[in-house]
Amino acid sequence: MNPKYLILVALLLSESIGAMARQPDPMGRKIYESKCTRCHGRDGTRGLFGAKNLQTSKLDDKTLYETISEGRRIMPSWKEKLTPEEIHQVVRYVKTLRSTHNQQ
Protein backbone atom coordinates (compact mmCIF):
# COMPACT_ATOMS: atom_id res chain seq x y z
CA MET A 1 0.00 0.00 0.00
CA ASN A 2 1.15 3.53 -0.73
CA PRO A 3 2.54 4.99 2.55
CA LYS A 4 0.80 8.31 1.88
CA TYR A 5 -2.51 6.47 1.89
CA LEU A 6 -1.66 4.84 5.24
CA ILE A 7 -0.97 8.23 6.81
CA LEU A 8 -4.30 9.51 5.54
CA VAL A 9 -6.13 6.51 7.04
CA ALA A 10 -4.32 7.02 10.36
CA LEU A 11 -5.31 10.70 10.39
CA LEU A 12 -8.94 9.95 9.65
CA LEU A 13 -9.01 7.29 12.37
CA SER A 14 -7.51 9.52 15.05
CA GLU A 15 -9.92 12.29 14.08
CA SER A 16 -12.97 10.06 14.52
CA ILE A 17 -11.67 8.64 17.81
CA GLY A 18 -11.16 12.21 19.01
CA ALA A 19 -14.72 13.10 17.99
CA MET A 20 -16.08 10.10 19.87
CA ALA A 21 -14.20 11.11 23.01
CA ARG A 22 -15.75 14.57 22.86
CA GLN A 23 -19.30 13.23 22.57
CA PRO A 24 -21.30 13.05 25.78
CA ASP A 25 -21.81 9.43 26.78
CA PRO A 26 -25.00 8.52 24.81
CA MET A 27 -26.25 5.89 27.31
CA GLY A 28 -25.43 8.17 30.22
CA ARG A 29 -27.41 10.91 28.54
CA LYS A 30 -30.43 8.66 28.13
CA ILE A 31 -30.34 7.67 31.79
CA TYR A 32 -29.81 11.26 32.89
CA GLU A 33 -32.69 12.55 30.78
CA SER A 34 -35.10 9.89 32.02
CA LYS A 35 -34.13 9.88 35.72
CA CYS A 36 -32.33 13.06 36.73
CA THR A 37 -33.74 16.02 34.80
CA ARG A 38 -36.86 16.29 36.95
CA CYS A 39 -34.74 17.68 39.80
CA HIS A 40 -31.48 18.70 38.11
CA GLY A 41 -32.85 19.94 34.76
CA ARG A 42 -31.46 19.09 31.32
CA ASP A 43 -28.42 21.29 31.80
CA GLY A 44 -27.93 20.39 35.48
CA THR A 45 -29.00 23.77 36.90
CA ARG A 46 -32.70 23.34 37.77
CA GLY A 47 -32.11 22.86 41.49
CA LEU A 48 -35.53 21.44 42.46
CA PHE A 49 -35.66 20.46 46.19
CA GLY A 50 -32.20 22.01 46.56
CA ALA A 51 -30.68 19.67 43.95
CA LYS A 52 -27.06 20.65 43.44
CA ASN A 53 -26.03 22.54 40.32
CA LEU A 54 -24.21 19.84 38.36
CA GLN A 55 -22.36 22.34 36.16
CA THR A 56 -20.48 23.78 39.12
CA SER A 57 -20.18 20.50 41.06
CA LYS A 58 -16.56 19.61 41.70
CA LEU A 59 -16.95 16.05 42.95
CA ASP A 60 -14.40 13.51 41.72
CA ASP A 61 -15.45 10.30 39.93
CA LYS A 62 -15.51 8.20 43.08
CA THR A 63 -17.66 10.65 45.07
CA LEU A 64 -19.97 11.15 42.09
CA TYR A 65 -20.40 7.41 41.86
CA GLU A 66 -21.10 7.09 45.59
CA THR A 67 -23.51 10.04 45.69
CA ILE A 68 -25.53 8.73 42.76
CA SER A 69 -25.46 5.18 44.06
CA GLU A 70 -26.30 5.91 47.73
CA GLY A 71 -28.20 9.17 47.35
CA ARG A 72 -27.89 12.11 49.75
CA ARG A 73 -30.77 13.58 51.81
CA ILE A 74 -33.56 14.34 49.25
CA MET A 75 -31.51 12.92 46.38
CA PRO A 76 -32.71 9.33 45.96
CA SER A 77 -30.40 6.32 45.90
CA TRP A 78 -30.03 4.74 42.45
CA LYS A 79 -28.24 1.51 43.19
CA GLU A 80 -31.47 -0.53 43.16
CA LYS A 81 -32.58 1.01 39.86
CA LEU A 82 -29.36 1.31 37.87
CA THR A 83 -26.58 -1.23 37.29
CA PRO A 84 -22.99 -0.25 38.25
CA GLU A 85 -22.24 0.14 34.53
CA GLU A 86 -25.21 2.50 34.13
CA ILE A 87 -24.05 4.55 37.12
CA HIS A 88 -20.60 4.86 35.50
CA GLN A 89 -22.26 6.01 32.28
CA VAL A 90 -24.30 8.65 34.08
CA VAL A 91 -21.18 9.78 35.99
CA ARG A 92 -19.44 10.33 32.62
CA TYR A 93 -22.46 12.23 31.33
CA VAL A 94 -22.81 14.41 34.43
CA LYS A 95 -19.18 15.51 33.96
CA THR A 96 -19.91 16.64 30.39
CA LEU A 97 -22.48 19.11 31.84
CA ARG A 98 -19.51 20.87 33.48
CA SER A 99 -17.85 21.52 30.13
CA THR A 100 -21.04 23.27 28.95
CA HIS A 101 -20.51 25.62 31.87
CA ASN A 102 -16.81 26.16 31.04
CA GLN A 103 -17.62 27.07 27.44
CA GLN A 104 -19.96 29.87 28.46
Ligand code: HEC
Ligand atom coordinates in the same frame (compact mmCIF):
# COMPACT_ATOMS: atom_id res chain seq x y z
C1 HEC B 1 -35.87 13.91 43.64
C2 HEC B 1 -34.93 14.87 43.07
C3 HEC B 1 -33.60 14.35 42.52
C4 HEC B 1 -33.42 13.44 41.51
C5 HEC B 1 -34.48 12.68 40.71
C6 HEC B 1 -31.98 13.34 41.33
N1 HEC B 1 -31.33 14.16 42.20
FE1 HEC B 1 -29.32 14.46 42.34
N2 HEC B 1 -29.57 15.68 43.92
C7 HEC B 1 -30.81 16.04 44.45
C8 HEC B 1 -30.59 16.85 45.64
C9 HEC B 1 -31.68 17.46 46.50
C10 HEC B 1 -29.19 16.96 45.82
C11 HEC B 1 -28.44 17.67 46.93
C12 HEC B 1 -28.22 16.67 48.06
C13 HEC B 1 -27.77 17.34 49.33
O1 HEC B 1 -28.61 17.88 50.01
O2 HEC B 1 -26.58 17.32 49.59
C14 HEC B 1 -28.58 16.21 44.72
C15 HEC B 1 -27.22 16.06 44.53
C16 HEC B 1 -26.64 15.41 43.46
C17 HEC B 1 -25.23 15.29 43.23
C18 HEC B 1 -24.13 15.86 44.12
C19 HEC B 1 -23.57 17.15 43.50
C20 HEC B 1 -22.56 17.82 44.39
O3 HEC B 1 -21.71 18.52 43.85
O4 HEC B 1 -22.63 17.68 45.62
C21 HEC B 1 -25.06 14.57 42.10
C22 HEC B 1 -23.75 14.21 41.41
C23 HEC B 1 -26.38 14.21 41.61
N3 HEC B 1 -27.32 14.73 42.46
C24 HEC B 1 -26.62 13.47 40.48
C25 HEC B 1 -27.87 12.96 40.13
C26 HEC B 1 -28.09 12.02 39.07
C27 HEC B 1 -27.00 11.46 38.15
C28 HEC B 1 -29.42 11.71 39.06
C29 HEC B 1 -30.14 10.73 38.18
C30 HEC B 1 -29.68 9.34 38.22
C31 HEC B 1 -30.03 12.51 40.10
N4 HEC B 1 -29.07 13.25 40.73
C32 HEC B 1 -31.39 12.51 40.39
C33 HEC B 1 -32.04 15.71 43.95
C34 HEC B 1 -32.28 14.79 42.95
